[in-house]
Amino acid sequence: MNCKTFEEQILDGIDINKNPSGAKTLEEHLAQCSSCSAFQQVVQSGSESIISGRRSMNDPELFGKIQRRMLKIEREDSSTKKPVVKIFRIGAPFAMAAASVLLGIWLGGQILAFTAQPAQGTASVSTTPELYALDIHLNDESSEFIESYLSGN
C-alpha cells in the first residue's frame, strides 16, 4: 500500500474494532513514514478542534430567548409596515383624483375625435355612440346628448 491509501484511511478514521489488521498495518506505516504521521496529526487535531465546541447539554434559557426574538421580529415587522399604511391612506384620495382627471382628459379627447369626423355614414353614426356608452359606462343622459349631437351634425 502507498501513502495515498494510508492518507485515505486516516481520513476515513479507521475503526480498530471493525478492522484490527488494517489498523495494525496503518500503525506500522505511521511509525516509519513522517509524511503520513504528520497527516494523521493534522487530521486528528483538526477533528478534535472541530468537535471541541459541540454541546451535550441543553441551554435552559433557549426557549425564552427564541420567544423574545420572535416578539422583537414581530415588533420590527409592524413598525416597518406602518409608513406603508400611512402612504396608502394619503395616497388613495390622490390616486382617485388623478384617475378622475385622466378619465376626463380621455373622455374629452374622444368627444373631440367624433366632432373631427363630420362625413360619417349613417350606420356608423347609429352604432358608435351605443358602443361608446357601453364601453365607458356613461349614463343615459350623457349618451342621449352625444347621440343628439352627432345626429345634429
Added chain:
Amino acid sequence: MTEPDLIKGLIAKDSEAWKALVDQYQILVYNVCFGFLQNSHDAQDLTQDIFIEVFNSAHKFRGDSKLSTWLYRISTNRSLNFIRNNKKWRFWKELSSFFSDDESDDNPVSEEPSVLNENMEQQERSRFLYAAISNLPDNQRIAFTLHKIEDLPYAEIAEIMNVTLPAVESLMHRAKVNLRKRLTPLLK
C-alpha cells in the same frame, strides 16, 4: 410527547409543543450549526433563527421523514446560507483574530517563546482540516460533515440531502480525495 403529537402541536401553533421541540432538538440543531460555522455565537444565533423558521413553517412538514431528518436538512441549509451571506464579514473576522493576541491569554506568561510558537503552530495546524472542509463543494462538505462530525449513517444522509445512497458514497469518496489533495501540500 410522541413525534406525531409534536408535529400536530407544531402545526396547531401550540407553545407547549414548540417548547418540547426546542428541548428535544436544540443540541442537534446547535451542533450541526457549530459543525459548519465553528463559532459558538453564530451557532447560537442561527439555532434561534432555525427554531423560529420551524415554528413558522411546521405546516410544510409532510411527515414522510423523521422530524430529525427535517431539522438536519433545515440546519444544514441555513448554515451554508449563513456562510454564503457572511463571507466578507467572516474573512475580516478571521483576519482580525489571526492578528489579535486574545489567544495569548490562555498561555502562561512564563512560557518560553519556542513553546509559544509551537502552541501557535499546533493551533494553526488544527485549523487546516476545517479550512480544507470549508473549501469543498457544498454537497461534498454536507456529506462529509454529517458523516464524520455528526456521525450519521449514509442512509440518513441520503434522506437529508434527498439523494441516493450511491450518490452519498460518491460524494464521500470525492470529499476524501479533495481533502487529501488540499491537506498534503500544507504539510510540506
